[in-house]
Structure formats: structure tokens, C-alpha cells
Amino acid sequence: MxxxxxxxxxxxxxxxxxxxxxxxxxxxxIDIQAAEYVSIMGPSGxxxxxxxxxxxxxxxxxxxxxxxxxxxVSQLDDDALSSVRGTRLxxxxxxxxxxxxxxxxxxxxxxxxxQGRPEAESRAVxxxxxxxxxxxxxxxxxxxxxxGGQQQRVAIARALVNNPLVILADEPTGNLDSASGTDILRLxxxxxxxxxxxxxxxHDPVVAxxxxxxxxxxxxxxxxxxxxxx
Amino acid sequence: xxNPASAVSSAAAQPGESRFLNSLTPAxxxxxxxxxxxxLWLHRLRSLLTVLGIVFGVCxxxxxxxxxxxxxxxxxxxxxNLGSQNVILRSIxxxxxxxxxxxxxxSYVLQYGLTYTxxxxxxxxIPGVSVLVPSRIMRDYVWNISRRVDCDIVGTVPWYxxxxxxxxxRGRFFTDADMEASRSVCxxxxxxxxxxxxxxxxxxxxxxxxxxxxxxIGVMEARGKGLSTSQTEAGPKATAHEMFIPLETAxxxxxxxxIKMRSGSFEAERVQLHEITVKVASRDQVLPVAExxxxxxxxxxxxQDYEVVVPLELLKRAERTKQIFNIVLGSIAAISLLVGxxxxxxxxxxxxxxxxxxxxxxxxxxxxxxxIITQFLVEAVxxxxxxxxxxxxxxxxxPLLVTWFAAMKTIITFWSPLLAFSISALVGVVFGxxxxxxxxxxxxxxxxxHE
Numbered sequence: 001m002x003x004x005x006x007x008x009x010x011x012x013x014x015x016x017x018x019x020x021x022x023x024x025x026x027x028x029x030i031d032i033q034a035a036e037y038v039s040i041m042g043p044s045g046x047x048x049x050x051x052x053x054x055x056x057x058x059x060x061x062x063x064x065x066x067x068x069x070x071x072x073v074s075q076l077d078d079d080a081l082s083s084v085r086g087t088r089l090x091x092x093x094x095x096x097x098x099x100x101x102x103x104x105x106x107x108x109x110x111x112x113x114x115q116g117r118p119e120a121e122s123r124a125v126x127x128x129x130x131x132x133x134x135x136x137x138x139x140x141x142x143x144x145x146x147x148g149g150q151q152q153r154v155a156i157a158r159a160l161v162n163n164p165l166v167i168l169a170d171e172p173t174g175n176l177d178s179a180s181g182t183d184i185l186r187l188x189x190x191x192x193x194x195x196x197x198x199x200x201x202x203h204d205p206v207v208a209x210x211x212x213x214x215x216x217x218x219x220x221x222x223x224x225x226x227x228x229x230x
Numbered sequence: 231x232x233n234p235a236s237a238v239s240s241a242a243a244q245p246g247e248s249r250f251l252n253s254l255t256p257a258x259x260x261x262x263x264x265x266x267x268x269x270l271w272l273h274r275l276r277s278l279l280t281v282l283g284i285v286f287g288v289c290x291x292x293x294x295x296x297x298x299x300x301x302x303x304x305x306x307x308x309x310x311n312l313g314s315q316n317v318i319l320r321s322i323x324x325x326x327x328x329x330x331x332x333x334x335x336x337s338y339v340l341q342y343g344l345t346y347t348x349x350x351x352x353x354x355x356i357p358g359v360s361v362l363v364p365s366r367i368m369r370d371y372v373w374n375i376s377r378r379v380d381c382d383i384v385g386t387v388p389w390y391x392x393x394x395x396x397x398x399x400r401g402r403f404f405t406d407a408d409m410e411a412s413r414s415v416c417x418x419x420x421x422x423x424x425x426x427x428x429x430x431x432x433x434x435x436x437x438x439x440x441x442x443x444x445x446x447i448g449v450m451e452a453r454g455k456g457l458s459t460s461q462t463e464a465g466p467k468a469t470a471h472e473m474f475i476p477l478e479t480a481x482x483x484x485x486x487x488x489i490k491m492r493s494g495s496f497e498a499e500r501v502q503l504h505e506i507t508v509k510v511a512s513r514d515q516v517l518p519v520a521e522x523x524x525x526x527x528x529x530x531x532x533x534q535d536y537e538v539v540v541p542l543e544l545l546k547r548a549e550r551t552k553q554i555f556n557i558v559l560g561s562i563a564a565i566s567l568l569v570g571x572x573x574x575x576x577x578x579x580x581x582x583x584x585x586x587x588x589x590x591x592x593x594x595x596x597x598x599x600x601x602i603i604t605q606f607l608v609e610a611v612x613x614x615x616x617x618x619x620x621x622x623x624x625x626x627x628x629p630l631l632v633t634w635f636a637a638m639k640t641i642i643t644f645w646s647p648l649l650a651f652s653i654s655a656l657v658g659v660v661f662g663x664x665x666x667x668x669x670x671x672x673x674x675x676x677x678x679x680h681e
Contacts, residue, residue, distance in 0.1 A: 058674045079598050086596015097591045101272050114596040116258060
């Protein structure tokens with residue numbers, strides 16, 4: 001068996017909402033191999049976002065263990081989690097989440113900046129990532145000067161720049177028209193072909209069908225986990 | 231890789247440690263500064279308005295300190311002119327009602343003031359007194375042909391210049407020989423010389439006072455308006471012009487009764503000595519000697535017809551005044567910087583709320599809490615530091631303008647801009663810390679969801 005990059009073991013997450021306890025995740029087990037392209041689907045309120053937060057090391061699970069690569073990240077402290085996010089994960093958001101006062105190139109550089117890489121080196125790496133998503137001629141633009149599709153490409157370049165183990169995408173096409181959405185999905189395909197592990201959260205079946213494997217969540221539990229035939 | 235226990239620390243700790251060191255490099259700090267400038271520049275007007283509080287605080291501190299320092303320097307100079315080792319005794323006219331009762335007793339001649347006996351008894355009874363300069367002061371016009379100056383004619387002793395720290399600029403002061411022979415020689419104050427002989431050297435020329443002529447043998451150096459005559463009776467005009475003649479000459483010419491006839495009023499006074507300067511050997515003896523002198527005089531005088539001026543005491547009082555001034559100034563500075571700091575805190579809190587999303591993004595992309603703290607703290611310090619810098623520039627300019635336009639002496643001590651600037655930077659740290667901590671302690675998930 002190939003090495004699993006992500007291993008979730010009986011992950012539980014409970015929120016205290018006022019007086020009631022809400023169980024968002026009730027024992028989730030997932031294994032993701034390197035270079036897989038997985039989508040997570042489910043109706044709203046099923047625990048998708050919570051799962052993504054845990055996967056993205058933005059939140060601690062209440063119980064269970066989470067191995068990312070060779071490391072148990074389920075109980076790391078804040079600084080260590082930040083490190084993990086900066087070095088091993090790439091984030092793509094529905095609303096792009098670019099920093100408005102920075103240029104395209106500077107936005108792409110941000111994860112490297114927090115790793116403390118020398119400026120010249122990180123600049124070169126960022127430029128390369130921008131070229132990879134087809135934005136080599138937009139480096140000095142500001143986010144508001146770009147179309148939605150272009151902004152999402154910047155976000156993808158930013159997610160690639162630190163050469164992460166897993167790229168986490170949260171509804172990456174949710175804010176885009178279908179043409180740019182298709183463009184972005186093609187880009188995900190390309191990345192996956194180049195050996196990147198992509199984990200995508202969506203409620204759009206068309207987007208999910210693009211991936212090689214679909215995990216369906218319902219009420220904090222995995223309802224089904226199957227590979228897409230085609 | 232399926233062995234979690236060993237893997238927990240290894241991967242995280244190594245980059246974590248090296249990153250901590252990296253976060254201290256100047257290159258990284260420079261980038262943080264650049265980022266801060268960018269963010270502040272985005273809200274130019276807001277940053278400017280925030281900074282103004284600090285600018286005015288710092289500027290007022292430096293400017294007021296410079297002006298105060300200048301004023302107290304001038305006061306101290308004046309006091310030092312009197313000689314810090316001196317005790318100066320002056321005759322003053324006793325209060326008016328006493329004069330009436332006195333009049334009834336015998337004559338219209340008012341008799342008061344210090345006497346030769348006083349001088350003698352001070353010299354003989356008080357140890358540690360080195361020199362005494364008795365002097366008489368008469369008001370009269372001094373003439374050079376048709377030029378006339380209203381002048382204090384000071385009859386004094388040859389060692390006056392060294393006693394009073396007031397030296398001859400040209401020519402010489404009169405000597406013991408001049409004194410013994412009661413020669414008609416005089417030394418002019420710089421103001422008098424300038425007024426009577428505006429175009430040529432006064433040395434060797436004669437001036438007329440009443441019906442007598444005096445040969446000019448010297449001119450004193452100019453000095454700032456002193457405190458030399460008592461402020462109570464004589465205005466600043468009187469202090470400006472002085473002419474010195476030997477005491478014996480003055481005694482011979484004027485006798486002891488002074489008759490003043492001016493613009494219709496008639497006054498007769500009998501005063502032996504107008505002023506006695508007592509020089510004390512060492513500085514720490516000044517105050518005890520002053521006490522002793524007071525005791526001696528009290529014994530000889532029934533009325534309070536003299537005053538004792540102790541320049542050292544004045545100096546100390548001036549220093550104390552300056553201290554109080556500094557405390558007041560310090561409190562004003564503290565308050566204005568506090569207000570400025572609150573302004574900065576206010577704006578930083580607004581900034582943090584406004585940029586919650588950015589904070590979430592940065593946290594998701596690997597920023598640690600301390601990275602966020604650094605970012606916002608640098609912004610706050612930059613605001614206050616820029617305010618400090620502008621404040622220093624303005625605070626240095628204002629005293630220069632004051633000196634230029636109002637001809638007031640101002641002194642900018644080298645430490646005041648330094649202190650003001652570092653305090654303003656410190657204000658940035660103190661008041662930026664809370665907003666920065668608030669930014670750093672945000673939950674990344676919440677921050678990302680923030681609209």
C-alpha cells in the first residue's frame with residue numbers, strides 16, 4: 001500500500017453553542033494517498049467546513065488523531081500548527097482571500113515570507129508559481145484589477161508556492177461563472193497530473209465528478225466513500 | 231510514517247526553531263517595515279491625523295523646554311554677574327509714613343541707609359569676609375558738550391571690577407593712587423560711552439557732571455541688563471547707564487547730603503553708602519555669612535532701611551523654579567503623549583477590526599501569533615515614531631523662530647529631542663501592544679469567516 005498522506009482516525013469535533021452541545025463531527029476516518037484528487041460533498045450543516053478546518057490545521061479536533069505526512073498534528077500547539085500550515089498545506093478559498101494592498105507577486109509570496117525564506121529566493125519561487133497558473137504578465141497588478149478567475153489563479157499559485165503535501169480547496173468555483181470555473185477545474189486536473197494531492201470541498205456534483213474520489217458526509221459521519229469510475 | 235509518537239516533534243520543531251531566528255534578521259524586519267508603510271499609506275489621511283497628536287506633544291515639549299532653558303539661563307547669567315560668592319547690601323528708602331514722623335524730629339534731610347560704621351563692623355566682626363566694596367550711587371546727568379545722559383554715578387573702590395565680575399574693556403579702572411588723591415577720573419559704562427561718544431574713543435576726554443569735569447580713563451565691557459540696582463525704586467533704565475568714580479572723589483564732591491531737584495520736586499537725603507558688597511572666601515560660607523551680616527546690621531539699624539541680596543540664594547531659587555517648571559512641563563508632556571497614545575490605540579483597534587480577514591488569511595498561510603503581533607506593533611511604532619520625528623523637527627524649528635523674531639534666548643539641550651523621540655516610540659509600543667495582541671489572539675477560523 002502506498003503511503004497515506006492524510007490519515008484521520010475517529011475524528012470528533014464538538015462545539016458548545018450556548019447550553020447545547022453540537023456534534024459537528026462524530027468519528028470520521030479518512031485515508032488519502034499521495035497524488036489523489038478527492039472531493040468532499042454533503043448538504044450544508046453536515047460538517048464539511050468543520051472537517052476542512054481540522055484538515056487545514058486551523059482547528060483542533062475534540063478527539064481522534066490526525067496524521068499529516070509523518071506527523072501527528074492533532075494536538076500541536078498554536079505555533080507548531082502555524083508552521084504546519086505554512087509548510088505543508090496550501091489553501092484555496094471560495095472568495096479568493098487575497099490581501100488587497102499587496103500585488104499579485106507579493107500575495108503569492110506570503111507563505112514563503114512566514115517561512116523566513118530570503119527575499120530574492122522567494123521572489124523567484126513566487127514568479128515561477130505565477131507562471132505555472134498563467135499569470136506571468138500580471139505580477140504587479142493588484143487583486144481588484146483582476147477578474148474573479150484570475151484572482152482565483154493567484155490564490156492557487158499562492159497555495160502552490162510552498163510545495164505543500166496537500167492542497168485544500170473550499171468551493172473554489174463557487175464565486176465564478178461557469179467558463180472561469182471550468183478553467184480553474186482544468187488547472188486542478190493539471191496539478192493533480194503533476195502529482196499534487198488535492199482535497200476539494202464542494203456541494204456542486206459537477207465539480208465533484210471532476211475528481212477521482214468522492215467522500216459524502218452526512219450529520220458528521222461519512223455516508224459514502226467511493227472512487228469516480230470515469 | 232505510521233509511527234506517530236516519534237514524528238510529533240521532529241518536523242515541526244526544526245523549522246520552528248530556525249524560523250524564530252529568521253524572524254530576527256534585519257532583512258525580515260525591513261520587509262515588515264515596508265509592509266507597515268504600505269498599510270499606513272493606504273489610509274494616508276487617517277495615519278496623518280493619528281500622528282498629529284504625537285507631533286504636537288513632542289513639539290511642545292521640545293519647544294517649551296528650549297524656551298524655558300533659555301530664560302533660566304539668562305536669569306542665572308544675571309545672578310552670576312552679581313557674583314555667587316557675594317553678599318550685597320543696599321540702602322533703601324524707608325517707608326513713607328516713617329519719613330513724616332522723622333521729619334518732625336529735626337530736619338528736612340532724610341537720613342537712612344548703610345553707613346561706614348556698618349562696613350567697618352562687618353569687616354571686624356565677621357570671619358571669612360575677604361573684601362568689602364562700599365559704594366555710593368548718585369543720579370545725575372553726565373554731559374559731553376551738548377550730549378547728555380541720565381546716569382548712575384557710582385563712587386566705589388578700585389577693586390570693584392573683580393568683585394562684581396565686571397571688567398574694563400578699554401583703558402583701565404582707577405587705582406588706589408587715584409582713590410587716595412581723590413582724582414577727578416572716571417570709568418564709563420559701555421552704554422554711557424556709546425551714548426556720549428558715538429563716533430570716537432572716549433579715552434582721555436572729559437565729561438561734565440554738574441559743575442565738575444572728570445577725565446575718562448576707561449570703559450567697562452558691556453553686559454546684559456543686570457539686577458544691580460534694586461528693582462523696587464529704580465526702573466531698568468537706571469541699570470543701563472553707569473559711571474564709576476573713586477569713592478573718595480565722590481565723598482569730596484557730593485558730601486553726604488544728596489539734593490535732588492527734578493521737575494519741580496525737591497528731596498534731600500543723607501546716605502553714607504548705597505551699596506556694600508561682601509565677598510566671602512568660599513561658596514559654602516555664603517549663607518552663614520549672610521546671616522551674620524543681617525544680625526550685625528539689625529544691631530545698628532532701627533529701621534529696615536537696607537536690604538540684603540544673596541545672589542547664591544537667588545541662584546538656588548532660580549534653580550528651584552526651573553525644577554518646578556520642568557515638573558510642570560513633564561506633566562504636560564506626559565498628558566499630551568498619553569492623549570496621542572490613546573489616539574494611536576484607537577486607530578489601531580479600528581485597523582485590526584477592519585483587517586480581521588487579512589489576519590485570518592495570514593494565519594492560514596503560516597503566520598504565527600508573534601508574526602501578527604510584530605506586524606501591528608511595527609505599524610503602531612511607525613505611526614508614533616513618525617509623529618516623534620515630525621515633532622522633533624517642529625520642536626527645533628519653533629525655538630529658532632522665537633529667537634529670530636522675539637529675540638529671546640532659547641537653548642535646545644541635545645537630550646531633549648532624543649528623549650522626546652524615544653518616549654514617542656515607546657508610546658507606540660505601549661499603546662500598540664493591546665491591539666496587536668487582540669489581532670494575534672483571534673481565532674483563525676473566525677477571522678477567515680469575517681466579512
